[in-house]
Amino acid sequence: MVDRTVVRPPQPPRKVPMRRLAVFLASSHGHDPAYAELATVVGTDLARRGIGLVYGGGRTGLMGVLADAALKAGGEVVGVIPRSMIEREWAHEGVTELVVCDTMHERKAIMADRADAFAALPGGLGTLEEIFEVWSWRQLGFHAKPVGLLDAGGFWTPLLAALRSISATGLLAAPTLDDLAVAPDLPGLLEALEERLRDTHRPAHGA
Template structure:
């Protein structure tokens, strides 16, 4: 795996553990030589994630719409900052650059981004693996809801089994690598 797109919050949430987690994920990706592709923000968990990767000497590519740059939300000290016109372009560029996708704690934007790439995988638009780092059970309520949706017949069991979910980053990365055939 050369690069992974990580979707996460632009705020830190209420627990300091989330920022520590994001920073450590960035550091570990850098340590493993895996480039980070993320939303280009300087605040919140996005900022902690990118700082961890930079602290570890990693390659960090941010992708951010011009309107967010104008609001001074962009992190400008990245290896590569790509400014685009729209959120749709942002997601397409991130998807193109990444070999796999990972969701850390976050809100609506994180959900929207991970669900879109997961849907694209399910539809066969790409074969890049998708994962949730379920640290401290953050994603468990969502995963339980998805299981209920599958039970109701609106989501296949294969789709749920296809996504990598673990509370340990090393195991998540191992699962993504296995799906990539690395």
């Protein structure tokens, strides 16, 4: 009897393209010009890589710098902004698509729906709230999209130290902390985020 069993060679992980990245960052410039320089580099590089930008829709501060850089480089820029902020003339009217919503909750939900992954650049309270919410959503299983911090110049290093301290108490699971992608530059962060995307879409054993 002839054994007709087909032995399949190991298949490399399927590459999952990142079509859009949601970026959270400050609506002010901060004191260090390096923050605006970073936002310019990120916006430009995302456009050159063909990765669309999803952001909070503002025209001021680092948000505006990021959007302008991506647009100048020919990238797609999707802004999501509550109606009340448009009434205060905070909206960027030159983006590829401006999505208007009613509340901050809707804003974050729409951004999460439009993006394949999330990243935080230098920012304050709003940036922290946004990145922690999507991270907690991932930990709870509400989505499988990776989350990361762009730790350029060590901006997020104090926060990471605090998170490690919390993890040491047993109140933040080590795998959850390890799941957070962290890199000092955009190429490194994109690589870490895309690796997590591939893990999410990797076929089950024997498939």
